[in-house]
Amino acid sequence: MQNGGGNQRGKDADHIKEETELDFYAEQLCVSKKYLSMIVKEKTRVPAGKVISALRAELAAEMLRDPDLSIQQIALRLSFSDQSSFGKLFRKHAGISPLKYRQSLRKTLLTLRPSRN
DSSP: OOOTTTTHHHHHHHHHHHOOOHHHHHHHHTSOHHHHHHHHHHHHSSOHHHHHHHHHHHHHHHHHTOTTSOHHHHHHHTTOSSHHHHHHHHHHHHSSOHHHHHHHHHHHHHHHSOOOO
């Protein structure tokens, strides 16, 4: 038997794809933006805006593992106004561009394949 919150992670990921403003999350939780900021900072020691950005970058990294999605498609799915903005956010969190991240994944996968001798 599954509890009522079993699909919550998927719903949260959908919001992170579309909503970047703290106002949205405060409204969903029926608290003020100021209170939400204070609680997030108190619990994580990181400003709420940075938490949202980090979650979006984490979701982007997951999406970059899908070779069927172009970087532009990922940027659009994450509601970035353009691919450049997406690249800046991703680079800030991952330390490399989305393209280099994807290339490093491919390189890692190739080195993990058993050789055919």
